[in-house]
Amino acid sequence: xxxxxxxxxxxVSPPLRxxxxxxxxxxxxxxxxxxVSLEVFPGEVLAVVGENGAGKSTLMKILxxxxxxxxxxxxxxxxxxxFQSVEDALDAGVALIHQELNLSDNLDIAVNIFLGRxxxxxxxxxxxxxxxxxxxxxxxxxxNLSPKMLVRDLPIGQQQLVEIAKALSINARVxxxxxxxxxxxxxxxxxxxxxxxQLRQQGVSIVYISHRLKEVEEIADRVAVLxxxxxxxxxQRDEISHQTMVSLMVGRDVSRFYQRNPHKPxxxxxxxxxxxxxxxxxHTNSFRILKxxxxxxxxxxxxxxxxxxxxxxxxxxxxxxAVHLNGKPLPPATSKEAIRAGMGLVxxxxxxxxxxxxxxxxxxxxxxxxxxxxxWNAFINFQDEKEIFEKFSKSLNIRCxxxxxxxxxxxxxxxxxxxxxxxxxxxxxxxxxxxxTRGIDIGAKEEIYHLIDQLASQGVSILFASSEMEEIIGxxxxxxxxxxxxxTGELLKDQIEEEAVMSLAAQ
Numbered sequence: 468x469x470x471x472x473x474x475x476x477x478x479v480s481p482p483l484r485x486x487x488x489x490x491x492x493x494x495x496x497x498x499x500x501x502x503v504s505l506e507v508f509p510g511e512v513l514a515v516v517g518e519n520g521a522g523k524s525t526l527m528k529i530l531x532x533x534x535x536x537x538x539x540x541x542x543x544x545x546x547x548x549x550f551q552s553v554e555d556a557l558d559a560g561v562a563l564i565h566q567e568l569n570l571s572d573n574l575d576i577a578v579n580i581f582l583g584r585x586x587x588x589x590x591x592x593x594x595x596x597x598x599x600x601x602x603x604x605x606x607x608x609x610x611n612l613s614p615k616m617l618v619r620d621l622p623i624g625q626q627q628l629v630e631i632a633k634a635l636s637i638n639a640r641v642x643x644x645x646x647x648x649x650x651x652x653x654x655x656x657x658x659x660x661x662x663x664x665q666l667r668q669q670g671v672s673i674v675y676i677s678h679r680l681k682e683v684e685e686i687a688d689r690v691a692v693l694x695x696x697x698x699x700x701x702x703q704r705d706e707i708s709h710q711t712m713v714s715l716m717v718g719r720d721v722s723r724f725y726q727r728n729p730h731k732p733x734x735x736x737x738x739x740x741x742x743x744x745x746x747x748x749x750h751t752n753s754f755r756i757l758k759x760x761x762x763x764x765x766x767x768x769x770x771x772x773x774x775x776x777x778x779x780x781x782x783x784x785x786x787x788x789a790v791h792l793n794g795k796p797l798p799p800a801t802s803k804e805a806i807r808a809g810m811g812l813v814x815x816x817x818x819x820x821x822x823x824x825x826x827x828x829x830x831x832x833x834x835x836x837x838x839x840x841x842x843w844n845a846f847i848n849f850q851d852e853k854e855i856f857e858k859f860s861k862s863l864n865i866r867c868x869x870x871x872x873x874x875x876x877x878x879x880x881x882x883x884x885x886x887x888x889x890x891x892x893x894x895x896x897x898x899x900x901x902x903x904t905r906g907i908d909i910g911a912k913e914e915i916y917h918l919i920d921q922l923a924s925q926g927v928s929i930l931f932a933s934s935e936m937e938e939i940i941g942x943x944x945x946x947x948x949x950x951x952x953x954x955t956g957e958l959l960k961d962q963i964e965e966e967a968v969m970s971l972a973a974q
Contacts, residue, residue: 490539499525517693518908520878531563532556560640577601577614604632609658652768725941733758736928742788746774747952763943764932771952772932780812811890815901821886824875829856832888859888880911900931
């Protein structure tokens, strides 16, 4: 293991493909990067890990020309470069695949892959070449699709693979992948790992950012760790393990993450009877959640977990069935009534469905309670707004520059805490969580797991859907497993094992 205090290695190293030297970047009230350096060699997979707010995204944006550093220098193949734009970086062979997809969903796949770089003949787009070349890159990422398909008709996992195919089409020398598997199924993830292996053999350098440390162990040749905007250390291939990465990232033992405080559940908080969703109209589901119980919903991508939560909450219409909250019926397709009755939903996509990114932390944290706290039923209660921010920014450890900071400028983990604060301000009795730790770092995960356990001990019922097996096993009192829109089985605490979950999920 090499920490920031280590002396330089004296062995001869191969020439660097990309070198970020002493990079610093400051935003109002925040030092995002402080004298950070990063070395990327030809044909290697360099994983960059760290907690949210560690500076990973800022550094990647500087490497890809999205932002410019305040101090420091970039070198490409030993030559100083200064990218003034994304186009400059692409022209130099450096491409960034964003975690948040950057596709035009009203256009077809082929157009998206070559958008802005279309082959042309006598001033006209050469559609035949665009489609032929697009198909080649689609096959490279394991997608056997027509290039003429509209992007909006693809599931999110396939859209992610199209984004990767788009980056491959520029023949990048450095490919930066920011959480590339966050929306992929296990099969799609395996395909991506194979693609990365092929690119490595072709001499392409991969900078791989992920909170999924198991993936990093599998794919990385080296690991660079950032903490609080600084270099925290580096790991060579034979040093990479879950624990060594966690130690450098947060300085604490991962075994603490899933610790639970035992408590006895109470009576029935949520009862779902013969619920039929629009996504899976041929199946009905029934189950109960007790007060203070944490129940996980497991299943493969597309199993219907999100649709079930949305129908319970009233966002999506119910074709049939009934939902009772604390013994009282909830009318269908009326999420306002669910909120009024004491239910909250933290959605999978926090940026488009859980937050208003152009508004402040303070405004977002009080958003759900606005109708219930308004002065004279008409005016925003600014005092309440302030008090909610002060209470939950402290209790949830929301790291921001102040109440008026735009929530869109926060890290993913802190954004998720703001979404949670929005619902906790309503004192819910039942909280629905859809992928509660998707795309957030290991430190923020620990804080959210602790919060979930604390809420359960106070009698709040938690029903959560997750694609992370460790999460399902680690914090659930019970697990409901879904397959193609139907609950195929229930596992009690002493039965929750990966093999048992997968057996029910893959029926």
